[in-house]
Structures are given as C-alpha cells and as structure tokens.
Amino acid sequence: MRSPAELDDVRWSDLTHAYGSAEDVPELIRALYEDDEEAADEAVYELYGNIHHQGTIYQASAPAVPFLAHAALHAPRKHEDLLMLLAVLADHGPAFVESPHWPRSDVAAVCSELCAVLPALLPCLEDPERGVRRAALRMVATVADVLPDEPRALAVEQVEALYTDDPVPAVRADALIVLNRFGRTLEPLDSPLPEVRLAAAQLAAERSGPPYAPELVEIFAEDGTEPDPGDDDFPWSDTTTQERLTDLLTQDPDVGLTVAARWIGAGDFGSQGSWLAEGIAASWRDKEHEVLSLSLAALPHARDTAALRTRFRVIGHWIDLLPEPDADLRNALHRHAGAEDETAEPALLALTHSRDPRAVDLVLERPTARLLEAAAQRFPEAADRLIPVIRRELAAGATGNDGIALVRALDPFGAEARAAEPELIDCLRTRRAAIVAARRLGANGVSTPEITSLLHKATQSTDASLRASAAVAHHRLTGDPETALRTYELLLASKGQSHWYLSGLEPMGDAAAPLLARIEPLLEAGHDWTRKAAAEAHHWITGSPDRAVPVLADLAGPTPVGLSALKALATTGSSPDELHPALRSYVSSPKRLLTDTPFSGQGHPDEELRTVSRLLLTIG
Structure with missing residues (x-):
C-alpha cells in the first residue's frame, strides 16, 4: 500500500x-x-x-x-x-x-x-x-x-463471519457467493432470508445447468420478484444481480417464461419480468406469442413514460414476426397510440408493425418519417393516401435520416412512386437523402433531361456512394453504360470498401461486363464482404453461377455476411449438396442463430436465415 x-x-x-x-x-x-x-x-x-x-x-x-x-x-x-x-x-x-x-x-x-x-x-x-x-x-x-494461503485464510474467516452474522441479508448473500468462489459449496436453499435463498438457487442452477429443478424455479419466481433495493450496477461475476439472473433464466426458456409471468404478476418491479421475457424472445425462436402476451400484461406496471416507451418499442419489434397478432394487444396499442404524450409514437409504430389497418389513419394524423416508412411497408395498398403526405414532408425540407426514410417509404409503391418525382429531383439537387433519391429516380424509369443531367453531375460528387448510385441510375434511364463504367472503374481502382459499390451493380446486368477485370480478383479478396459482393456482381453480369457459387457457399453461415451469401445463393438458383446439413440445422435450431437489437424495427435476421435456408433446401 x-x-x-x-x-x-x-x-x-x-x-x-x-x-x-x-x-x-x-x-x-x-x-x-x-x-x-x-x-x-x-x-x-x-x-x-x-x-x-x-x-x-x-x-x-x-x-x-x-x-x-x-x-x-x-x-x-x-x-x-x-x-x-x-x-x-x-x-x-x-x-x-x-x-x-x-x-x-x-x-x-x-x-x-x-x-x-x-x-x-x-x-x-x-x-x-x-x-x-x-x-x-x-x-x-x-x-x-x-x-496466497495466508491472506486466503484470513479472508475466508472474515467472509464466513459476514455470512453468519451480518445484519443485512444482501451482504450475507454476497458472502455466500464469495465463499463459493473460495471453493466452499454451500446451498442454503432453506435459508429464512430471501436474498440468501436466491443466491443459493442461482449458484445451484449454474452448477447444474438447465433444465432447472422445480425447487430452484420456485425460489427464482418467489424471491426474485423484487431485487434488493440496495443493489448496485457494478459488474461482478456470479452474483444475484438481476442481469446475471436474467441471463441464467434465459438459458431455460420455459422456466424463464414461467418466472417472467410471476414477476410481471407481482408488479414487474424494475421491468425485470419484461426484460426476462424479451431476452427469451431474443434468444429462442417461436416464443413471440408468449412474450407478447406477457408484454401486454406488463403494460399497466410501467412506472414512467420512459419505461412505457421502451415497452412499446420492444413490442413493435417482436409483433412484426407474428402472422396474426392478438386483438387484445392491438387494441391496447391503439388506445395508447391515440394518447397526447411521448408514448404515442412508439405505440403507433408498434400498431403499424402489427398491420392493424387503424394505424394508417393515425399515421396520417401525426406523420413522422419513421411512421410513414413503416406504414408504406405494411400498407402498400394505401398509396393514394400515403404518397401525398410523403411528398409534402419531403417538400418541407426533410434532411438526414428523416429524408432517407421518406424516400425509402416510396419503394413499396412501384410505378405510383413516380408521383413524387419533383420532390426526388429536389432532394438530388440539394443533396438531401441524395443517394436514395438517385436510386429511386433510376427505379422510376422516367428519363428527362433535368433528371439525367442531375444524375450525371452527381457522378462527380466527393461522396463515393452517391457517385455509384447516380451512375447506375443514369445508366438505367439512358441505356448508355459509359458514365457508369467510367465511374465504377475509378471506384474499384481506389482503396476502400469496394463491396459498398458492387452491391449497386445489379441493374446494369451484362452492361457491366467491362468491369469483370476489376471484379474477378476480388473473388479472392481477404475481406469476406468484398468476396461476397464480388461473387454476387459476377453472377449479375455473366448470368452464370459457376464462379459465384463456390465463393458464396464458402461464406454461407449464421453470420451477417453468411446470411447475405445465402440470399445471394438463392438468386443463383443453386444450392450445393454439401450445404444441406448446415441448412437443415439453420431451419431446425430452437435457438436463434443470429441476433438483432429489439429497437431496430426492421424484422429479424434470424427469421431471414430460417426462411432462406428453407428456400435453398427446396432448390436442392
């Protein structure tokens, strides 16, 4: 010292x-x-x-x-x-x-x-x-x-004294855990102190692993209802802190849901039952129905606006995966979506994700970029009502992520999106959401001197992603590949994340053939995403899967780049036999193989993994 x-x-x-x-x-x-x-x-x-x-x-x-x-x-x-x-x-x-x-x-x-x-x-x-x-x-x-032995003996002696005599139950529980760290296997499941029982049950469950014994489950459900009010947020392994207990219960989903229901029924103190249920949905497949039922039961226990907003954001994520969300949950979301406070928007977003038709009227009453994008994705049949509002918001000068969301909101509407051409032109001219605006203009298929001139000018931008998007859009509208080829030659010759640009080449098809000399070496690049993008682009250009399939099959797996490779494989119409055992495991796994944040609102990559794996098995 x-x-x-x-x-x-x-x-x-x-x-x-x-x-x-x-x-x-x-x-x-x-x-x-x-x-x-x-x-x-x-x-x-x-x-x-x-x-x-x-x-x-x-x-x-x-x-x-x-x-x-x-x-x-x-x-x-x-x-x-x-x-x-x-x-x-x-x-x-x-x-x-x-x-x-x-x-x-x-x-x-x-x-x-x-x-x-x-x-x-x-x-x-x-x-x-x-x-x-x-x-x-x-x-x-x-x-x-x-x-060392001498300080170890002194420490054990004092920790034992705390375990036996300390007046604070939480301190005794901590002492029990420390004694276990010293090799003293103690399991006082019959202790009169809930904190000690809970610590003992957790230690026993960690040693046994799932499935957990009924007596442990009962202790978790009863004694874990309300954590020690003096607990803190410091990290510390093998403790009764709520995060560690939640992780433990998540390993046994049926037990975890049972305990979550008990905790929520007891008032969902600190949202711990809600977090446990949501952790199970994040870790295990096909639990969304049970988790959302618990989320509905937990709504009345949200203690403040922030907690309620969080509940709605999470509900909005998982409700998207249910083919037919329960009417009771949709009605609850509808009630909250009409509120005049900060909880209304996340509740309305969740209602929109549930595909409840009442959501469209509410979105039109209080349009935000995120709500309009969500509504467009789920109600493309409402184009005549949504497009005018999207156009109005774009014309008002939306920038940043709002501008990007509004332009993307036009994607589900196909030819009807052409009505927003004036607003898209202004976005490209003023560089507001210019990358997605360029893509949208190219997809619209309407060529005017003004549009093609703006796109050509954008190919000279300092923003490489805008140059790439504008070049491909210019080709789509003019049929002339020269500007796009010249732009991509420069992009692919420069150092950097070339896969960002390759992913935009699909609309050019075989017109991009002169770029093959740049793309083929990238099939052996060191970066996984670059190899994947090069293989995909090679197939788009040549129409042949021969060079692409081996690269994509090698990358395929339960990772972000592996999922993208599987999707690309599906577009080639090829499904190598050697992949089938892995594909079957991706389909049948009860656990999620890919994770996602519950706040993304963009679906779940694990569901995409399961869906594309099923498709590839039918191709095989």
Whole structure:
C-alpha cells in the first residue's frame, strides 16, 4: 500500500492507459483526498475511464493499485467507489489463470498487486456502511482463485463471519457467493432470508445447468420478484444481480417464461419480468406469442413514460414476426397510440408493425418519417393516401435520416412512386437523402433531361456512394453504360470498401461486363464482404453461377455476411449438396442463430436465415 507522497516515485509518463500517457494518474489520485467532493467524484469517474476502460486494463492499472488501496482506506467518502474500482480492475475469468498468457498479462499484474495489499483492506469487511462491505466482498471475490494461503485464510474467516452474522441479508448473500468462489459449496436453499435463498438457487442452477429443478424455479419466481433495493450496477461475476439472473433464466426458456409471468404478476418491479421475457424472445425462436402476451400484461406496471416507451418499442419489434397478432394487444396499442404524450409514437409504430389497418389513419394524423416508412411497408395498398403526405414532408425540407426514410417509404409503391418525382429531383439537387433519391429516380424509369443531367453531375460528387448510385441510375434511364463504367472503374481502382459499390451493380446486368477485370480478383479478396459482393456482381453480369457459387457457399453461415451469401445463393438458383446439413440445422435450431437489437424495427435476421435456408433446401 502506498501513500500519495510516493506517487512521484513511479514514472507514470512511461506507462499508458486508455487515452495514451498515464501522466495524469497522480493528479487524479491526489484529488481523491481533497475536501472538494465534486473534484473527487470527477477523479473516480476519470479513473474508471482510463486505467479501466470498458472492461480493459492497461500498463498503468497495476501500478495504481497500491495507491488506490491506500485511498480506499483514507480518502474521505470514496471507500465504496474505490473498492469497486479495485474489484473491476482485477476481474477475470477463472480459466484465464490457466492460460499461458496469464503470467504476462496486465490483469495478472493487477491481481498480484491486489493480493499484496488485500490483508490491509480486509477491515473494510467490517465497515458500518453496507455498501462498503459489499464492495469489499466483491473485491475479495475477484482474487479468490489467486490469493496466497495466508491472506486466503484470513479472508475466508472474515467472509464466513459476514455470512453468519451480518445484519443485512444482501451482504450475507454476497458472502455466500464469495465463499463459493473460495471453493466452499454451500446451498442454503432453506435459508429464512430471501436474498440468501436466491443466491443459493442461482449458484445451484449454474452448477447444474438447465433444465432447472422445480425447487430452484420456485425460489427464482418467489424471491426474485423484487431485487434488493440496495443493489448496485457494478459488474461482478456470479452474483444475484438481476442481469446475471436474467441471463441464467434465459438459458431455460420455459422456466424463464414461467418466472417472467410471476414477476410481471407481482408488479414487474424494475421491468425485470419484461426484460426476462424479451431476452427469451431474443434468444429462442417461436416464443413471440408468449412474450407478447406477457408484454401486454406488463403494460399497466410501467412506472414512467420512459419505461412505457421502451415497452412499446420492444413490442413493435417482436409483433412484426407474428402472422396474426392478438386483438387484445392491438387494441391496447391503439388506445395508447391515440394518447397526447411521448408514448404515442412508439405505440403507433408498434400498431403499424402489427398491420392493424387503424394505424394508417393515425399515421396520417401525426406523420413522422419513421411512421410513414413503416406504414408504406405494411400498407402498400394505401398509396393514394400515403404518397401525398410523403411528398409534402419531403417538400418541407426533410434532411438526414428523416429524408432517407421518406424516400425509402416510396419503394413499396412501384410505378405510383413516380408521383413524387419533383420532390426526388429536389432532394438530388440539394443533396438531401441524395443517394436514395438517385436510386429511386433510376427505379422510376422516367428519363428527362433535368433528371439525367442531375444524375450525371452527381457522378462527380466527393461522396463515393452517391457517385455509384447516380451512375447506375443514369445508366438505367439512358441505356448508355459509359458514365457508369467510367465511374465504377475509378471506384474499384481506389482503396476502400469496394463491396459498398458492387452491391449497386445489379441493374446494369451484362452492361457491366467491362468491369469483370476489376471484379474477378476480388473473388479472392481477404475481406469476406468484398468476396461476397464480388461473387454476387459476377453472377449479375455473366448470368452464370459457376464462379459465384463456390465463393458464396464458402461464406454461407449464421453470420451477417453468411446470411447475405445465402440470399445471394438463392438468386443463383443453386444450392450445393454439401450445404444441406448446415441448412437443415439453420431451419431446425430452437435457438436463434443470429441476433438483432429489439429497437431496430426492421424484422429479424434470424427469421431471414430460417426462411432462406428453407428456400435453398427446396432448390436442392
């Protein structure tokens, strides 16, 4: 343990942290001792950002440990924060200790320093503040597997005392977990304390794995209803924190849904039942109906506007996957969509995703770019009502993502989208959503001198993506490939993400044949997305699958680029036999093989994986 007086004995300028030189660390550590609480808070915040940055530690982390340990004992009002900082600095997976990389790792150096000062920090386990005791327990837990025998014995003795006698149940639960980290397998499932029972059940479930025993499920459902109100958000492995418990229950979807229903029925404290249900939908296929039923039951328990908005956003994501959403859920969304507050838009978006026809009237009453795009995708038959509003919003000067969404909203309408030609021309002229406007103008098929002149001018833009889109659109309208070929020659000759440009070549077909000399070498590029785009473009140009199929088949799999490769394979009409076992597994897997954010509102890639895999099996 080292005092601030020794800070200058370390050559901090020779060490690095997340932002480069660690020469600022001494000043931050000295600030911890100041009477200025705001300055001390800022110092803690900065230390969490530089010597420990998003789970990563650095050269300067281990040398800081003895000084942080001293501050944890002597700096005013920062004991809990600094003990937790020591804990997260030393956090590591048990398997890493056996790795050949461990001895030379920064985390091994941190653990070594923490083990050296731990005996002096053990009195923190007796601190009158529960938060300090819990932070001290978490610090001890992080080095439980590397502590030398003597400090280990001292730590176990004090942790056992907390487990037996501490007046705060949450501290006893933490102590139980730490004892398990020390190899003491305790499972007091019959403890009179809910916090201890819950910790014991979680530890037992982690050891057994799913399916979980009924007695554990009952404890999860009953004792996990309302987490300890003094719990915190610090990361810490193998604890009863809600995130870890939710992850555990997600591994057994039937049990997880049962527990989520109990938690929601008990008031959905902290939205924990909702989050558990949604985690199951994100991890397991074909659970949307049950999850959305629980989401409907949870709506009355949302405690504020932010929570309600979140529920609607998530409902809007999963309801899109149901062929026929329940009337009760759609009616609830309709009621909220008519509200005069911040929850109305996400509720209306969810109602639109449910394909409820009442959504169109509401969207037209309060049009936003995102709502109009969603409505156009799901109600293309309402073109006569939606297109005038889309045109009006574009004419009003929509920019950025709003402009892009409004132009994309025209895509489902086919020839009827030509009515928006004046607004698209203005977008291209003023460079508002110009890339998608150029594509849309090309797809419209209407060639005028004004449009072709604007497209030709756009091929000289400094924006490479606009040059590519405008060049292909120019070819589609004029039939003259020269401008497009010249533009693409330059784009493909430059260094960069060439797959971004190749993906736009499909409309040119064999007119892009002069580009094959540039494209064929990319079939062997090191970047997966480039190989995929090159294979796809090669097929578009030649009409032959011979060169494309081997490349696409090699890339195919449950990854973003693998899914894109599978879609491209389907367009070739080829389905290699050697892919079929994998395709069958993609179709039959009960777990989701591709993840997605529940806030994207753009469907789910795992559903696309299953659909395209089924299609490829029929081709085979």
